[in-house]
Amino acid sequence: MKDSLTIALPKGKLFPDALDLLATAGLWTAGLRADTRKLVIEYPPERLKYIICRPTDIPTYVEYGAADLGIAGKDTIVEQDKDVVELVDLRFGFCRFVVALPEEAFQGRDLTQFNHGRVATKFPRVAAAFFREQGMQVEVIKLHGNIELAPVVGLADLIVDIVSTGRTLRENRLVAGAEIFQATARLIANRVAYRLKHQRLQPLVACVRELVKDQPVR
Amino acid sequence: MPEKTWEIPPGMRDFLPGDAREKRALEDKWVELFTAWGYQEVLTPTVEYLPSLTVDSGDEIRDRLFQFFDHQGRILALRPEMTIPIARLVATRLTRWSLPLRLYYAANVFRYAEPQAGRQREIFQAGVEVIGAPGPVADAEIVALAVEALRQAGLTDFQISLGQIEVFNGLMEELPLAGEHKARVRQLVAKKDFVGLRELLAATGLPAAQADLLLHLPTLHGGPEVLTQAACLAVNQRAAAGLENLSQVYAALQAFGVEAFVALDLGVLRGFDYYTGVVFEGYTFGVGFPICGGGRYDRLLARMGYDCPATGFAIGLDRVLLALSRLRQPVAAPVADVLVGGVDLAQVIAIARELRAAGLVVETDLLGRDRAGLVAGATARGIKTVRFAAGAAGEMGAE
Numbered sequence: 326m327k328d329s330l331t332i333a334l335p336k337g338k339l340f341p342d343a344l345d346l347l348a349t350a351g352l353w354t355a356g357l358r359a360d361t362r363k364l365v366i367e368y369p370p371e372r373l374k375y376i377i378c379r380p381t382d383i384p385t386y387v388e389y390g391a392a393d394l395g396i397a398g399k400d401t402i403v404e405q406d407k408d409v410v411e412l413v414d415l416r417f418g419f420c421r422f423v424v425a426l427p428e429e430a431f432q433g434r435d436l437t438q439f440n441h442g443r444v445a446t447k448f449p450r451v452a453a454a455f456f457r458e459q460g461m462q463v464e465v466i467k468l469h470g471n472i473e474l475a476p477v478v479g480l481a482d483l484i485v486d487i488v489s490t491g492r493t494l495r496e497n498r499l500v501a502g503a504e505i506f507q508a509t510a511r512l513i514a515n516r517v518a519y520r521l522k523h524q525r526l527q528p529l530v531a532c533v534r535e536l537v538k539d540q541p542v543r
Numbered sequence: 544m545p546e547k548t549w550e551i552p553p554g555m556r557d558f559l560p561g562d563a564r565e566k567r568a569l570e571d572k573w574v575e576l577f578t579a580w581g582y583q584e585v586l587t588p589t590v591e592y593l594p595s596l597t598v599d600s601g602d603e604i605r606d607r608l609f610q611f612f613d614h615q616g617r618i619l620a621l622r623p624e625m626t627i628p629i630a631r632l633v634a635t636r637l638t639r640w641s642l643p644l645r646l647y648y649a650a651n652v653f654r655y656a657e658p659q660a661g662r663q664r665e666i667f668q669a670g671v672e673v674i675g676a677p678g679p680v681a682d683a684e685i686v687a688l689a690v691e692a693l694r695q696a697g698l699t700d701f702q703i704s705l706g707q708i709e710v711f712n713g714l715m716e717e718l719p720l721a722g723e724h725k726a727r728v729r730q731l732v733a734k735k736d737f738v739g740l741r742e743l744l745a746a747t748g749l750p751a752a753q754a755d756l757l758l759h760l761p762t763l764h765g766g767p768e769v770l771t772q773a774a775c776l777a778v779n780q781r782a783a784a785g786l787e788n789l790s791q792v793y794a795a796l797q798a799f800g801v802e803a804f805v806a807l808d809l810g811v812l813r814g815f816d817y818y819t820g821v822v823f824e825g826y827t828f829g830v831g832f833p834i835c836g837g838g839r840y841d842r843l844l845a846r847m848g849y850d851c852p853a854t855g856f857a858i859g860l861d862r863v864l865l866a867l868s869r870l871r872q873p874v875a876a877p878v879a880d881v882l883v884g885g886v887d888l889a890q891v892i893a894i895a896r897e898l899r900a901a902g903l904v905v906e907t908d909l910l911g912r913d914r915a916g917l918v919a920g921a922t923a924r925g926i927k928t929v930r931f932a933a934g935a936a937g938e939m940g941a942e
Contacts, residue, residue, distance in 0.1 A: 390830065410735040411738045413738065414741075520810075523808075
């Protein structure tokens with residue numbers, strides 16, 4: 326078991342970049358490109374296994390040790406506060422955590438006008454921590470998608486969401502009132518695998534770190 | 544409305560007969576092992592006053608206590624671990640005993656963690672503490688005993704990662720960083736957030752050579768060659784002494800013959816609470832969390848008025864049981880050897896007593912069954928032998 330390796334990869338927009346990176350690092354990835362419907366893909370010659378799962382589930386797979394390594398957005402890692410080893414900033418999957426609100430409500434004013442207001446988000450932990458630091462009390466409403474809808478229909482005054490291009494905000498006539506932090510994809514490891522499989526992980530991690538070192542953030 | 548589920552609080556669990564048997568068997572093995580190595584059992588109260596339980600413990604533990612008030616309004620808490628209570632016991636009750644003291648325990652501890660990822664709120668632990676032995680041989684004995692305990696539990700594929708916290712502390716002393724930055728470095732290292740650590744070190748403008756030393760530390764892992772590779776970390780007396788101590792402990796572990804189970808790993812830091820020397824964690828495949836941990840804590844007893852070095856470890860019983868359950872099929876529940884029933888109660892009891900004295904496990908019938916009913920009951924339970932006491936009226940026989 327010591328030389329086997331399981332990597333959890335996120336479906337969706339991080340997937341192609343993750344794949345390219347692993348391929349450049351010398352890992353077998355051919356089978357991942359061919360069939361996108363399989364969730365577990367094994368490559369016995371290298372005792373390598375990939376798990377393809379939802380981006381927000383990656384930290385969970387890694388924390389429990391179902392996967393030794395994973396690629397997950399810093400946004401997900403921060404929100405879930407899992408006990409994992411965060412190894413490398415992969416510099417892709419860039420996004421910003423912002424507080425957004427309708428243009429007409431904002432008009433460049435201070436967010437504190439929304440003290441005791443309602444905040445809709447997929448990231449209640451990040452949202453609560455941000456407003457606490459601002460000295461504001463807000464009611465955080467957890468939603469599971471299409472957060473931008475909440476202020477449009479009067480469910481919430483503000484939203485906390487991740488933004489990569491800003492198009493969704495513009496289409497809903499929302500503006501970013503404050504930036505909370507910026508996030509990129511990270512290479513994470515299970516804390517036990519990080520020690521038990523050190524011989525196999527360390528060269529891979531060093532290689533990945535070297536590969537992304539001078540890449541622009543994107 | 545009836546209580547529809549009779550829930551138990553999150554993070555607590557029941558042990559059904561099979562689980563309870565496995566737990567008891569494992570505990571018994573460890574008790575026998577610790578006893579054979581000259582350790583004596585101690586017990587401390589489940590509930591203590593808050594300050595007694597939080598001497599020198601880190602914030603992480605303090606935030607996770609189950610607390611409540613007694614009738615005088617004093618704050619009580621459930622013990623979150625056993626090392627501090629045993630230190631209190633030694634410092635207040637056993638100061639006249641000759642050293643070294645070798646103590647062991649098997650007890651439940653309580654932590655108010657989010658019940659997820661192998662974190663129960665009631666945790667069963669077994670462990671040992673050696674009080675009054677400052678040298679590397681005591682630390683090696685602790686590690687060797689942990690290895691032996693895991694081996695006797697039935698684990699074969701496990702590893703103890705052994706580090707020395709003074710190497711990290713020595714490095715930290717040399718860093719020209721402001722207090723709050725140092726605190727942040729410790730936080731990030733404890734969280735194993737190496738990306739955040741890199742960013743922080745870059746942002747503070749620390750010279751690359753020094754930042755690299757700190758980032759290099761968690762990558763040092765392996766056999767005795769690590770001691771050579773780590774020579775560059777001996778930046779001051781403190782770090783050098785830490786490395787020297789680590790190599791002495793490793794040499795002693797070779798004498799114990801357990802070095803195959805031990806990897807040197809300077810990234811093992813185990814939080815930043817009471818540890819002062821070697822620290823270690825045990826891991827096994829298939830369990831994503833450490834199964835045991837320990838180290839040297841030379842200043843804890845002094846905090847309680849008895850200046851005395853100490854070292855020890857705790858093993859998580861639940862986690863070892865979890866690892867074992869992944870390795871092997873569940874063992875079938877043992878059944879009685881004989882079921883005794885019949886019309887003459889005195890005779891039933893006499894037969895049972897005789898068979899038990901002969902070393903058999905004997906159940907007696909409590910349901911007043913006739914011979915056929917008794918046989919059917921025994922067959923259903925898998926009990927091989929039935930004895931029916933028919934009294935003076937009939938014969939008595941095995942079927």
